Amino acid sequence: MNYNGYILRLVLRILLLVALINGLIYAIYIEKSIYIFVACFLILYVGYNCYAFIKRRFIVMDDFFEAVKYRDFSRWFPEDRGPKDIRKLYTGFNEVNRTIKDINSKNEAQYVYLQKILEMVDIGIIAFNLENGDVLWSNDSFRETLDFPSFKNIRFVEKRAPEIYNVIFDSYHREPDSISIAVQNEKIKVLISDTVFQVEEDAFKLIVLQNIDNTLNKNESEAWKKLLSVMTHEIMNSIAPISSLAETLQSHLQLAIDNPKETSLDLEDVHAGVKTIKNRSEGLLKFAKTYRSLSKVTHLNLEKRRVADLFEVIKLLMQPSLDVKNITINFELKTPKLELDIDNHLIEQVLINLILNAVDACKNEREPLIRVIAEQTPNRTIVIKVYDNGTGIPPEIMENIFIPFFTSKTTGSGIGLSLCKQIMLLHKGKIIVNSKEGEGTVFSLVF
Template sequence: MVSKHIYLQLILRTVLLSLTALAVGFLFFGEKYILVGFALCLLVVQIYSFIYYVNQTNRKIAYFFDAIKNEDFTLRFPEKLSSKSLKELNHSLNMLNAMVQDIHLKKQAQEQFYQEILKQADIGIMTVNPKGHILYANPTIEKLLNYHPLNHVKQLKQIDEKLYAKFQDLNPFESSIHPLTNEREKKELAVKATAMNLDGEPLLLVVVQDIRKELDEKETDSWVKLIRVLTHEIMNTITPITSISESILKYYKKGENLLAIEELQEQHLQSTVKGLEVIKGQGSDLMNFVHSYRKFLSVPEPDRELIYAQNFLEKVKLLLGNKSGVDPIDISIAVDPQDLELYIDVKQITQVLVNLGKNAQQSIGNQQNGKIDFIAGINRKGKKFVQVRDNGPGIPEDLIEEIFVPFFTTKNTGTGIGLSLSKQIMRLHKGTIQVISRGQTVFTLTFD
C-alpha cells in the first residue's frame, strides 16, 4: 500500500512536469513571453518539489537504517501529515522501528541473563579463539587462577608454566587434572575443553574446576553439556534471524547505496513484513527457552514440615490417577514403619514424585500387568528414603548418566528439565536422587 501511493505520487508529478514543459514550449512558439515566464517559474517550482519529495523519502529511509545500525531506536517520523503516501510511509517505518527495537531489547535481556548465569556459576568458564585470545572469562576462573583480567593464554605462563603448557596442547573433548599451588593454598584443577562455533569462528570452551572443593568430574561434564545445549539453542534461533535480516537488507540496498524509492517493489515490502514476523517468532521461542532455564534456576528454599509418609504418598497416588492404556496400571504404597514421618517441602517433593510417576506411566504405556510401587522407609544408615519402582522396559544403560542433565530428553515433547529439576530440589533438601535400571527401574530419594 505504501509503495503504491508513492508510485502514484511519482507518476502524477512526472505528468505535471511534462505538461508544464510542453506548455512552456507552446507559449514560447506562440510568442507569449510573459506567460512563458510564469510557466518557467512554475516548472522550476515543480522540479524543486519533485527533487525535495524524492530526497525526503530517501533521507527518511537512510536515517532509519543508520539509526538501526547504531542501535538508536529513538527516531520517530511524524504521522500527522497531509500527504497520505508520506503518512503511511512514516507509519510503516515507525512500526518497523518498534519491532526491531523489541527484538533488540529481548536479545539484550537474553544476553544479560546468560552472562549472569555464567558469572554466578561455581565453575570456571572461558572461551579461547585459535590465536589464544580469551574472549570471555567468568569471575570464578579468575578467582581459581588468582589472575585478573585474563586476556590471553600466554598470561597463564605467569601463573604456572606447566598449566600454560597444558593449555597450549589442549584439544577439544580432552580433560586433564593439574595441581596448582600458591602461598595460600593448593588446588587440584580439573580442566576440560570442548569445541564450539560462533559466527563461523571456531572457539574452544574451557571449563576449569577445583575438584577438591566444588564438583567432581561428572558435574564438570554436566556443565559443559549444559553450556553446549545453551549455545546450540541460541545459535539455532539466532542463525535464521541473521539470515532473514540480511535478506531484508538486500531489498533496500544495492552495494553500499540505498535503492531509490521508485525501485522498491511491493513484493519486497510484503516479504519484509513476513521476515520480521519470523524474526519475532524466533525471539519468542528463545524467550520460552530462557523461561524454562529460569525455572530450573529459581527453585526456592524448601519450606519444610513434618508429614506422615503414608498420607503423603496417598496424595501423590491420587494426583497420578490411572493413566492406563489397555490394562490398568497398578499403583501400590508400602511404608515401613507405618508412622514414618518425612521432614520435607510438601509441594516440592510432590512435584518430584508426580514427575517420576508420570515418567513411569509413560514408560509402561500399554504394557500388560504394569505396576508402579511407592516405597518409603529407613535404610541401613538410618536415613529416610522414598523409592519409585516400575516394571517398564527400563532406561538404556548409555542414557543413565545423561538423564539428569538439564534439557536432555528422549521424548518428542517436554523441556527435558523434569529430572534435573528433581535433582535440584533434592539438593536443596540436602538429599540425593539416584536411579538403577536393571530388570526394573528404581528411583531412590534419600533425605538427610
C-alpha cells in the first residue's frame, strides 16, 4: 500500500509546527504580545490537528488489531468514507480479512472432510490432553465399542469403569496389542495401539481401538464352510471301502445262489463282513447326522414369535425328562409381551441344547435348578438367559467351548455350542457365557 501522501502531510504538519514554535520564540524575543498570542494559538491549533491526524489512524489500526486478537474477521471497514489514506488503510484491512476468512473456510472444509472420514470408519479413535484429560476429539466408533456416551474428559471413564480406564487410557501400547475388556458384562477382544504427540506446549495421546470380535466371527464362519467341505470329503472316502466290501459279499452270495453245489460259502466270513458293514454304517450314520445339522444352518425362515409361546413349547418338551431327574426348571418373562423375529426351529434347538448342557452341569447337585429368563434391556435389546447352579466351566477351557468339535465330555460331539453360536450369528445376535466354578453358569442369547 502507498503511504507517500500520508507521510507527506504528516511531515508538512510537523514542519509547520516547528516554524510556529520558532516564530513564538522570535515574538518572545522582540516582546510583541500580539505576535506571541497569535503564535501560541496557531501552535495549539496545528499541534491538536497533528495529534488528531495521527490518533485517527492509530484508532483505526487499534480496531483492526483488536479484531485480530479476538479472531473476529467478519469486521468490514468502510472504503468509501474518510481521508484517502484511511480509505486505503480500510481497503488493506478488508483484504487481510478476506484472505484469512478464505483460509479458515478451506481449513474448516478440510476438518469437516477429515471428521466425516474418521466418523465413517469402524475403528475407534480418540485424542486427549495428557495433563488435564480433556478430549480433543473422538469418533462414534470409539464410544460404541466401549458403550459410553459422549464425554469431554477421560476422568468420566475413570469414575465409570476404572478397569477400562487403566488398560486403555492409563497404559501404553506402542505396538498393536490384542486385549480383552469387559463391556456390559461381556468380554470382547480389541486391538489397541497408541502414540503421544506434541502441539506447542501441550502433549496429547492418540488411541486407536478396533473391536476384532466381529472379524473373528467372520473368520470362524468361513472356517465352518471349509470344515464342512473337508468332512464331506472324508465321509465319501469312508463310504468307498464299505461299498467295496458290500460288493464283494454280494458277488460271493450270488455265486453261491447260482452254483450252490460247486461254491462253498463261509458263513462266518459273511457274518463278519456284514457285521463290519453294519458297525461302520452306524458310525457313519451318526457322523453324517451330526454334521448334517451344521450344513443345514445357512439361511433363516424368519417369523414373528412371542417369547411366551416359545417358552411354552420348550417347557412341554423338556419338563417330563427333567421331572424324572428331579431337576427344577423355571421359565420367567420379566418383560411382558416380548416378541422376536426368529427362525422358530433353530432358536428352539439352541434353547434345548443349552438346557441339556445345564442338565449335565447340575445333575449331581443336591437341589439342581435351571432358570430360563427373558427380558428387554434399557437399550431395547432382548436377552434370553439360561442359568444353572451346576459345577461351572473351568477357566482354562472357557475360550474353547465355542470351537467346533471341542468337548470336555466323554460322549460329546463338540458341536452343540458351536451350532448355537452359528445360529445366533445368523440372527445377527450373539451368545455370551459367564461361569464360576462351583457356582454355576449362565448363557445369554442377545437379539
